[in-house]
Amino acid sequence: MKYISTRGQAPELTFEEAMLTGLARDGGLYVPATVPQMSAVDIAALAGLPYEEAAFRVMRPFIGDSFSDDEFRAIIARAYSGFGHAARAPLKQLDSGHFLLELFHGPTLAFKDFAMQLIGQLFQTALDRRGERVTIVGATSGDTGSAAIEAFRGLKNVDVFILYPHGRVSEVQRRQMTTPSESNVHALALDGDFDDCQARLKDMFNDFDFRDGVRLAGVNSINWARVLAQVVYYFTAAVSLGAPHRKVSFTVPTGNFGDIFAGYIAKRMGLPIDRLVVATNQNDILHRCLSGQGYHKGPTHPSISPSMDIQVSSNFERALFDAYNRDGRAVSQLMEELKAGGFDVSQGAIEALRETFDSGRASEEETLATIKTTLANSAELICPHTAVGVKVANEQRVADVPMITLATAHPAKFPAAVEQASGIHPPLPPRMSDLYDRPERVTRIANDLATLETHIKGHIGA
Ligand SMILES: Cc1ncc(COP(=O)(O)O)c(C=O)c1O
Numbered sequence: 139m140k141y142i143s144t145r146g147q148a149p150e151l152t153f154e155e156a157m158l159t160g161l162a163r164d165g166g167l168y169v170p171a172t173v174p175q176m177s178a179v180d181i182a183a184l185a186g187l188p189y190e191e192a193a194f195r196v197m198r199p200f201i202g203d204s205f206s207d208d209e210f211r212a213i214i215a216r217a218y219s220g221f222g223h224a225a226r227a228p229l230k231q232l233d234s235g236h237f238l239l240e241l242f243h244g245p246t247l248a249f250k251d252f253a254m255q256l257i258g259q260l261f262q263t264a265l266d267r268r269g270e271r272v273t274i275v276g277a278t279s280g281d282t283g284s285a286a287i288e289a290f291r292g293l294k295n296v297d298v299f300i301l302y303p304h305g306r307v308s309e310v311q312r313r314q315m316t317t318p319s320e321s322n323v324h325a326l327a328l329d330g331d332f333d334d335c336q337a338r339l340k341d342m343f344n345d346f347d348f349r350d351g352v353r354l355a356g357v358n359s360i361n362w363a364r365v366l367a368q369v370v371y372y373f374t375a376a377v378s379l380g381a382p383h384r385k386v387s388f389t390v391p392t393g394n395f396g397d398i399f400a401g402y403i404a405k406r407m408g409l410p411i412d413r414l415v416v417a418t419n420q421n422d423i424l425h426r427c428l429s430g431q432g433y434h435k436g437p438t439h440p441s442i443s444p445s446m447d448i449q450v451s452s453n454f455e456r457a458l459f460d461a462y463n464r465d466g467r468a469v470s471q472l473m474e475e476l477k478a479g480g481f482d483v484s485q486g487a488i489e490a491l492r493e494t495f496d497s498g499r500a501s502e503e504e505t506l507a508t509i510k511t512t513l514a515n516s517a518e519l520i521c522p523h524t525a526v527g528v529k530v531a532n533e534q535r536v537a538d539v540p541m542i543t544l545a546t547a548h549p550a551k552f553p554a555a556v557e558q559a560s561g562i563h564p565p566l567p568p569r570m571s572d573l574y575d576r577p578e579r580v581t582r583i584a585n586d587l588a589t590l591e592t593h594i595k596g597h598i599g600a
């Protein structure tokens with residue numbers, strides 16, 4: 139199994155190399171050269187399996203020779219052992235044709251744990267074997283950072299630096315990042331928004347002296363392994379509703395396009411997915427693009443679903459690569475135009491995208507109203523990101539095809555918005571009940587590449 143870059147100018151890599159590399163050296167994102175297929179028989183055989191075994195069968199063909207079967211099985215078992223629900227990703231019925239896929243039973247209460255817990259184990263195994271260490275730098279609007287810190291805290295061959303936008307994450311998210319006491323964890327509150335954090339991270343990858351000097355690695359969804367781990371729950375959810383014998387649709391609260399791109403991979407592997415619906419908040423660049431208005435950046439408006447406050451949706455590049463028939467030069471050209479503000483998508487590419495993706499948006503008021511009505515109608519208290527999904531799903535559902543909305547975070551991560559909408563203050567799970575009492579450790583830092591690089595170099599192994 140080989141991985142190629144969306145910009146066509148970087149070396150082909152194995153799974154392990156792509157995982158440890160993160161961003162390709164031509165600035166692109168790694169994708170599998172070919173997508174492995176699962177037959178209807180393979181898919182039907184997933185029914186009733188433990189989540190871990192389904193994960194092994196879905197992901198195994200992407201791993202190649204990087205890990206032995208025994209090694210990979212053990213890694214998966216360790217990754218999901220800390221989840222608070224036996225099913226790992228349980229489905230809850232909201233009404234007759236609408237289901238919630240609960241992805242918040244991991245250690246940091248968001249869907250990121252599915253991938254991050256796995257790649258924590260994968261990194262550790264690979265680095266121990268190679269006798270290497272890496273410096274992980276991550277950009278977060280709140281959830282990736284806390285999940286990465288949880289997965290890598292205390293590991294001897296990794297330092298983890300997380301850039302988050304100062305003042306733009308929830309207090310629970312911030313405390314999850316700033317309270318771990320392990321010396322290999324470094325929380326950096328950047329003066330800027332999430333797009334600034336992600337842009338500086340990509341700048342670091344494109345500064346080869348720095349990149350090679352600190353042995354930079356990335357755990358954002360630029361890392362293919364992140365996307366791969368998220369493919370699994372599309373299979374388990376669809377199979378529990380009757381796939382491969384019946385089609386299902388998914389609505390995905392979307393920001394960086396990693397989660398929904400995992401659904402696209404599941405579909406390309408053979409899972410009978412009818413529609414994949416991109417649900418955005420008021421920062422609706424993806425919805426506008428899929429509606430034919432081109433991809434043009436605007437200001438980011440802070441919202442009550444802050445993890446989706448994004449303009450430059452990183453993984454959309456992977457979808458564009460396929461929509462432009464895997465033409466790396468065309469993708470490079472679009473990404474150059476994006477630096478200057480945006481680009482128009484060709485008619486052929488937009489038609490290709492629309493074969494799979496629909497989209498919708500939820501305003502702040504609609505998000506609050508959806509939290510309230512979902513509680514009243516289905517007795518489910520949902521987080522604001524999930525509410526964006528539920529609102530859009532309700533508009534886009536069609537009869538006879540079940541709709542599964544991804545519940546991407548626990549409501550207790552966003553208590554202010556949930557309480558505003560519902561009057562209920564969602565409590566943190568007991569194991570996190572002292573979160574507000576733990577001392578915080580964070581460095582406020584300027585949105586400046588040289589400052590960041592100097593800080594990181596000075597704190598490796600500190
Ligand atoms: C709670 C929550 N929902 C949705 C999203 C959007 O997911 P993605 O960035 O994969 O599109 C995020 C951030 O990634 C998130 O943290």
Ligand SMILES: N[C@@H](CCOP(=O)(O)O)C(=O)O
Binds near residue numbers: 282359393445446
């Ligand atoms: N919403 C994310 C943004 C980063 O996304 P990623 O999937 O690329 O890591 C967050 O919570 O940080």
